Amino acid sequence: MTEEEFDAFYATAFPRLTGQLYAFTGDHGEAQDVVQEAFVRAWDRRRDFLAEGAPEAWIRTVAMRLAVSRWRRARRWLELVRREPPVEHAPGPDPERAVLVEALRRIPEAQRMAVVLHHLCDLSVEEVASETGAPVGTVKARLSRGRAALARELAPGEGAKEDGRVR
Secondary structure (H helix, E strand, O other): OOHHHHHHHHHHHHHHHHHHHHHHHOOHHHHHHHHHHHHHHHHOOHHHOHHHOOHHHHHHHHHHHHHHHHHHHHHHHHHHHHHOOOOOOOOOOOHHHHHHHHHHHOOOHHHHHHHHHHHHOOOOHHHHHHHHOOOHHHHHHHHHHHHHHHHHHHOOOOOEOOOOOEO
């Protein structure tokens, strides 16, 4: 992939990947950071990037792994930062999207990843299995459990208690 092709790929894929990672992380700034870092890592591989066949999937996988690593390393720091009000006044997401992202944050990570990849990234079950390294049957089970958990979270009056825990 030439520099010009990479630039064009970046321009079209960055917003889409950022949206997908936002659904996964629940934090738009964090989503932008991990997608950007994934593109930086891809830059060194750009010459043989198209030969791999799925550059966007590669970047999405790297970005998701970076997000998980950041969560593990900086959990305490993120909790403190998220308590601070945002410095800039930026328009927030629409209420329905905010409710969905909050519900996604409350389901287990493996289920959340499967649901985001399948339903928001429009990947087939087989593609989700390939990206996550899980067997197809496991992905199907995670999708089923994830959809059921989301249904409980999103049901009016049924989902979360005031402290955010599922009944």
